Amino acid sequence: MTTPQPVRFAAVGLDHAHIFGQIAGLIRSGAEFVAMATDDPDAAIAAKVREVHPDVEVADDPDELAVRDGIDLVVTAAVPDRRGPIAVAALRAGKDVVADKPGCVTLDQLAEIEKAVADTGRFWSVTFSExxxxxxxxxxxxxxxxxxxxxxxxxxxxxxxxxxxxxxxxxxxxxxxxxxxxxxxxxxxxxxxxxxxxxxxxxxxxxxxxxxxxxxxxxxxxxxxxxxxxxxxxxxxxxxxxxxxxxxxxxxxxxxxxxxxxxxxxxxxxxxxxxxxxxxxxxxxxxxxxxxxxxxxxxxxxxxxxPYYPALVQDVRERTTTAAPQEHTFETMRLALTxxxxxxxxxxxx
Structure with missing residues (x-):
């Protein structure tokens, strides 16, 4: 019986401390952290992530990393107004996306994400860590x-x-x-x-x-x-x-x-x-x-x-949304933004 290849993920956007929990949860669940990139590499959170994970590639361009081949999942804790655009780009490049809350900051961004999910069959999960x-x-x-x-x-x-x-x-x-x-x-x-x-x-x-x-x-x-x-x-x-x-x-x-x-x-x-x-x-x-x-x-x-992070890794492999049903995530953000x-x-x- 062969062991399945690990889910490979990249962190695109390192501006909020919630990224530490997201990365750690995915690694504990068997995912492989392969690369990171951010808009502001001098930010304190970004520097700390590099310190904690010194062996992980640091890419120069977050937009390139979000759509790079060979990555299954993109996780983001970018400045909140960047999370929606990062998610849409990654979804349309065939990646699943896990975003820190808020997953986006306007109803228009939410509509773009919903359309990208519908068009691609990928999922968008927001880490409601509380x-x-x-x-x-x-x-x-x-x-x-x-x-x-x-x-x-x-x-x-x-x-x-x-x-x-x-x-x-x-x-x-x-x-x-x-x-x-x-x-x-x-x-x-x-x-x-x-x-x-x-x-x-x-x-x-x-x-x-x-x-x-x-x-x-x-x-x-x-x-x-x-x-x-x-x-x-x-x-x-x-x-x-x-x-x-x-x-x-x-x-x-x-x-x-x-x-x-x-x-x-x-x-x-x-x-x-x-x-x-x-x-x-x-x-x-x-x-x-x-x-x-x-x-x-x-x-x-x-x-x-x-159960959240193990379920996320399973969802990537099995094309399910057991970690958080997709419609629940959409409705939560719709209510919050409204x-x-x-x-x-x-x-x-x-």
Whole structure:
């Protein structure tokens, strides 16, 4: 029995720290990292990727690498406004694509990606890492599908972040200029709340939904009005409701970059996830609390397996979309971009 050739992937765009998780997840799943290229090779994240992977080819031209023969999969964490064009070029060159969130920054870009997927039969996956890379969220999904809390009727997702988080700076001294330009990063709802919108659809089993209301604001950073430091979204599907709040206000006293929380309300119980920190409690992250008809429970999620990256590699080989159904990814980004586009603007935000 012959061993199948490894899936060969290239990283095109090295501007956000999420690229480290994407590359590591694919390598752990048996894929071969063959080349990298980026628009700004002097960026702190790009330099760090080269340091971590010194034996991988560094190509001069990201546009050439995106369409190069012999590559099965292109992964990108470019500046968000570049992710859509990179994806379209790679798809039309016969590659599958895995993009950091947001996978694109406008509805027009999304339409181009959808057409490229339809025309080529390749897939476009967006790495919603707050689900795909968080063990307690995967465990909560298992509990929901087992019926432990009845029918899910609402999700409440909180996504606070910290501007100066060292892990996201890649040893750089500060955030790059594009971080303060909402036309480039897509705005706070597209950029961050796409995580929570993904989780709303997934936990409630909703195929589609509507944006009831959305707001963006800048209340703490008036000197950089392009940075939207607050956002909220109210969602509704045929069977469930969802509320999302995201911000850039995490204080220095918290020992991690944000107290990410997700609450899932069912007709017979509820689940709360403290993804990254348990305030004044247990060490580490991935804390899951379950309340059902029998009592209150704390569940250790440390041994939960993360299926996303192994499924991606399988999807490339078998022409499936088990890691994330294609229509789910499209709908998540459609809702995020619609909420961003139609948001009420408050404070110093521009």
């Amino acid at each position: 689900r795909f890379e968080v063990k307690c969220v995967i465990k909560a999904g298992e509990l929901v599908r087992e019926g432990r809390i009845g029918t899910v009727v609402q999700t409440l997702g909180l996504g606070p972040h910290r501007v100066g988080d060292r892990g996201h700076l890649g040893d750089g001294k500060g955030r790059p200029d594009w971080f303060y330009d909402n036309q480039r990063y897509g705005g706070i709802i597209a950029d961050i709340a796409s995580h929570q919108i993904d989780q709303f659809l997934w936990f409630t089993g909703s195929k589609t939904a509507e944006v009831v209301a959305s707001t963006v604001g800048n209340f703490a950073n008036p000197d950089t009005p392009g940075l939207q430091d607050f956002g909220e979204v109210l969602l509704r599907s045929e069977t469930a409701q969802g509320y999302v709040r995201v911000d850039w206000y995490t204080p220095a006293g918290l020992p991690t970059w944000g107290d990410g929380r997700l609450m899932v309300l069912g007709t017979q119980g509820y689940i709360e996830m403290r993804k990254y920190v348990d305030l004044e409690g247990r060490e580490g992250g991935n804390h899951l609390f379950l309340v059902d008809q029998e009592g209150t429970h704390y569940i250790d999620c440390s041994d939960v397996e993360l 909420a961003q586009q139609n948001a009420t603007v408050r404070g110093a935000a521009r």
